[in-house]
Amino acid sequence: MSFLEIKNLNKSFRGKQILKDLSLEISTGDINVIFGRNGSGKSTFLKLIYGTIIPDSIEVRIDGELIKDNNVILDNRIGYLPQNNFLPKNLKVSEIILMYFSDANKQDRVFYAPRINCIQNRKIGHLSMGERRYLEIILLGNLNHKFLLLDEPFSMVEPLFVEIIKDFLNTLKDTKGIILTDHYYQDAMEIADKIFLIKDGAKIKINEKNDLINHGYLIA
Amino acid sequence: MLKVIFKYFLDVNLFNFIYSFVLGILFFNYIYIPFIFSTIGTFFGILSFKYFYSNEYYFYHNLGFTELRLNMTVLFFNVFISIFVFAIYYLVK
Numbered sequence: 001m002s003f004l005e006i007k008n009l010n011k012s013f014r015g016k017q018i019l020k021d022l023s024l025e026i027s028t029g030d031i032n033v034i035f036g037r038n039g040s041g042k043s044t045f046l047k048l049i050y051g052t053i054i055p056d057s058i059e060v061r062i063d064g065e066l067i068k069d070n071n072v073i074l075d076n077r078i079g080y081l082p083q084n085n086f087l088p089k090n091l092k093v094s095e096i097i098l099m100y101f102s103d104a105n106k107q108d109r110v111f112y113a114p115r116i117n118c119i120q121n122r123k124i125g126h127l128s129m130g131e132r133r134y135l136e137i138i139l140l141g142n143l144n145h146k147f148l149l150l151d152e153p154f155s156m157v158e159p160l161f162v163e164i165i166k167d168f169l170n171t172l173k174d175t176k177g178i179i180l181t182d183h184y185y186q187d188a189m190e191i192a193d194k195i196f197l198i199k200d201g202a203k204i205k206i207n208e209k210n211d212l213i214n215h216g217y218l219i220a
Numbered sequence: 221m222l223k224v225i226f227k228y229f230l231d232v233n234l235f236n237f238i239y240s241f242v243l244g245i246l247f248f249n250y251i252y253i254p255f256i257f258s259t260i261g262t263f264f265g266i267l268s269f270k271y272f273y274s275n276e277y278y279f280y281h282n283l284g285f286t287e288l289r290l291n292m293t294v295l296f297f298n299v300f301i302s303i304f305v306f307a308i309y310y311l312v313k
Contacts, residue, residue: 099227
């Protein structure tokens with residue numbers, strides 16, 4: 001089992017502090033869901049951990065080992081699904097699978113994942129938003145990262161794919177820890193082990209749907 | 221992984237080649253095209269990729285490639301290509 005610790009995370013934009021001294025600990029086997037209203041800093045939180053936005057301060061440790069200079073990308077133990085599509089549009093699905101995985105078993109696992117055979121000869125630019133999202137999650141999930149940061153994995157995905165993605169994320173729990181943000185709260189809550197809400201820059205523990213109502217994320 | 225780096229190399233140099241060719245013809249001399257290719261052409265090629273395809277960096281990040289590492293690789297190969305082209309040119313000349 002591996003542990004990811006995030007401590008002392010602070011970020012300000014133009015003098016306004018949007019994330020205040022946040023900390024989070026997750027282990028492989030956990031799906032942590034983070035909710036928050038638009039602009040609350042959910043995506044920023046994930047980008048700060050991943051290192052693509054520079055924080056005011058942050059401490060990221062995996063299994064107690066500090067990741068120096070927040071060089072999470074180079075360390076390659078954390079994967080990140082951004083909010084917008086990141087796959088090159090001029091490549092075919094099969095080409096990307098072969099580029100991403102040199103190991104034949106991994107390639108097979110992706111090629112034989114549900115619904116991939118229907119799209120494997122199509123270019124990324126010709127896939128629907130939902131198909132792209134699904135492919136991105138399947139690709140990321142099969143890489144060797146111990147932890148995944150998923151920014152809105154259910155966004156623009158048709159219900160059938162949502163169910164497949166939820167099943168897939170549940171199978172990933174055996175080997176990975178996941179931090180997930182999404183506005184599709186019912187789907188996210190179904191697979192969550194721990195739930196948090198980011199409000200006014202602080203992290204609030206959520207135990208049930210009513211807590212989301214009480215904190216103003218949902219209406220009663 | 222080489223294929224992945226090569227993809228970035230091609231994408232950046234598609235812009236780079238256009239800029240180098242146009243600049244070489246317009247302002248300098250075609251002999252200087254390799255020099256432009258390995259200097260300001262590379263710089264503007266990277267900037268163009270960042271402008272048009274910034275989200276595709278995550279394609280590389282998830283495999284452990286930082287922007288710095290990708291850009292240094294492109295720069296290294298472009299300098300090598302330029303020196304090679306200059307060498308061939310002077311040998312033939």
